[in-house]
Amino acid sequence: MADIQQAGAFQPAGPDIVHEEFDGDMVILNLSCGQYFGLNESGALLWKAISEGHALAEIQAGTGRDDEVAGFVETLRGHGLITPADQSVPLPDTLLAALRGAAPGPTVDCYDDLADLIIADPIHDTDPEAGWPKRPDGF
Amino acid sequence: MRCRTTDAAVVGMLRAGHAAPSPETPPDLEVLHLLPGDLPHGLWPRWGETYFREREVEAALQDTRYRFHFYDDLGFWQIHDRAKGRGLQLAAAPSALPPWEAGSPLRNFIHWALLEQGGGLVHAGTLASGGSGVLLAGKGGSGKSGTVLAGVRHGLDSVGDDYVALTGDGPLRARAAFACMKIDPAGASRAALPEALTRGEALNWQGKYLLPLTRIAGHPMPAEIRLGALVLPRITHAARTSFHPIGAREAFLALAPSGVTQIPCARPEMARTCAAVSRGLPGYRMDLGTDPHEIASALRTFIGELET
Numbered sequence: 001m002a003d004i005q006q007a008g009a010f011q012p013a014g015p016d017i018v019h020e021e022f023d024g025d026m027v028i029l030n031l032s033c034g035q036y037f038g039l040n041e042s043g044a045l046l047w048k049a050i051s052e053g054h055a056l057a058e059i060q061a062g063t064g065r066d067d068e069v070a071g072f073v074e075t076l077r078g079h080g081l082i083t084p085a086d087q088s089v090p091l092p093d094t095l096l097a098a099l100r101g102a103a104p105g106p107t108v109d110c111y112d113d114l115a116d117l118i119i120a121d122p123i124h125d126t127d128p129e130a131g132w133p134k135r136p137d138g139f
Numbered sequence: 140m141r142c143r144t145t146d147a148a149v150v151g152m153l154r155a156g157h158a159a160p161s162p163e164t165p166p167d168l169e170v171l172h173l174l175p176g177d178l179p180h181g182l183w184p185r186w187g188e189t190y191f192r193e194r195e196v197e198a199a200l201q202d203t204r205y206r207f208h209f210y211d212d213l214g215f216w217q218i219h220d221r222a223k224g225r226g227l228q229l230a231a232a233p234s235a236l237p238p239w240e241a242g243s244p245l246r247n248f249i250h251w252a253l254l255e256q257g258g259g260l261v262h263a264g265t266l267a268s269g270g271s272g273v274l275l276a277g278k279g280g281s282g283k284s285g286t287v288l289a290g291v292r293h294g295l296d297s298v299g300d301d302y303v304a305l306t307g308d309g310p311l312r313a314r315a316a317f318a319c320m321k322i323d324p325a326g327a328s329r330a331a332l333p334e335a336l337t338r339g340e341a342l343n344w345q346g347k348y349l350l351p352l353t354r355i356a357g358h359p360m361p362a363e364i365r366l367g368a369l370v371l372p373r374i375t376h377a378a379r380t381s382f383h384p385i386g387a388r389e390a391f392l393a394l395a396p397s398g399v400t401q402i403p404c405a406r407p408e409m410a411r412t413c414a415a416v417s418r419g420l421p422g423y424r425m426d427l428g429t430d431p432h433e434i435a436s437a438l439r440t441f442i443g444e445l446e447t
């Protein structure tokens with residue numbers, strides 16, 4: 001947790017991390033590995049605040065739930081979705097107000113069922129052991 | 140679009156693979172396809188590393204005016220200047236093209252050019268009646284191509300069964316990008332395709348026939364259709380075909396994956412295009428019956444009801 005607080009602010013971990021909202025349903029896609037993530041309403045709001053690069057301390061102050069926010073950040077980092085940002089972006093009042101009214105209990109559900117469709121590259125696939133790029137067997 | 144080349148194989152591929160362009164429309168994309176002999180000795184580029192690190196290159200070009208992809212197995216280069224609408228394609232030898240180019244020539248360039256106009260190619264089939272129709276999305280084996288085949292063989296129109304061009308202005312419209320349809324022998328048999336259509340035709344790299352859509356359908360196809368729904372076919376062997384509303388998220392997760400995988404150097408944009416389509420069109424799951432005629436008839440009724 002300590003290094004999370006030290007980072008100050010975060011950003012999506014590269015252009016392969018894309019998110020889309022559908023009727024309040026947030027979906028994050030990791031285009032490099034094919035995983036996608038479903039967030040509940042509270043998680044979607046936190047994702048918006050975190051991925052826009054607002055200071056973690058401000059987000060925590062907004063929700064009043066420091067540990068919950070830090071835990072959520074840790075989960076996002078564990079999934080490789082965010083990385084520390086060099087500087088933070090000021091938190092707008094509208095988002096601050098939304099964070100103050102946010103329900104507790106943000107969740108992130110990870111899905112792998114599209115991973116065979118959204119692959120890094122059909123020729124030079126990623127392999128956590130061999131590094132990247134790696135030629136799959138048969139090529 | 141206009142392409143200049145000395146490679147006869149590319150000329151043939153473009154003539155067979157693209158719908159005839161309108162002579163009045165000025166080209167919004169110009170591609171120059173070169174072979175090593177077209178350039179003075181020593182000017183041909185060389186990729187300096189063992190492999191093309193696709194993701195790193197894409198990330199580096201993200202905010203530039205250029206899009207670029209290199210198929211290192213073939214020594215095949217594609218470079219697009221977004222600002223000028225020009226592309227440069229370099230092939231190491233005549234006919235040394237990625238295998239999918241036969242069915243969708245210059246696919247990457249077309250998608251990159253469409254993105255600049257607020258549209259894009261999407262990996263989906265189409266069926267229409269009276270100028271209005273649906274996008275059909277789903278992963279391989281979902282019944283997408285079989286549905287398009289059933290539809291066009293029983294009187295419906297289509298502007299493509301694999302990739303179609305979406306235009307970015309006003310109500311969603313799909314335009315024909317490529318002229319041919321891919322059919323595997325089993326699908327041709329299921330659809331009772333006349334043997335004369337496939338006799339003597341070679342199978343492509345996926346073991347499929349590549350045949351002009353108009354030849355399969357036996358009637359001319361429109362250049363463009365209005366879209367009224369995004370439909371996800373599902374093989375259920377039901378007695379009758381039926382349609383069931385689904386949410387935009389489910390539609391997006393069916394439409395986006397194959398497109399973002401297959402077209403390089405614009406993956407986040409492709410995901411955004413698919414999300415916009417999923418939000419902009421009502422989504423339906425289509426549980427397929429087993430009779431191609433009944434499937435086509437159900438779709439014609441469904442499309443008619445979307446209009447009212």
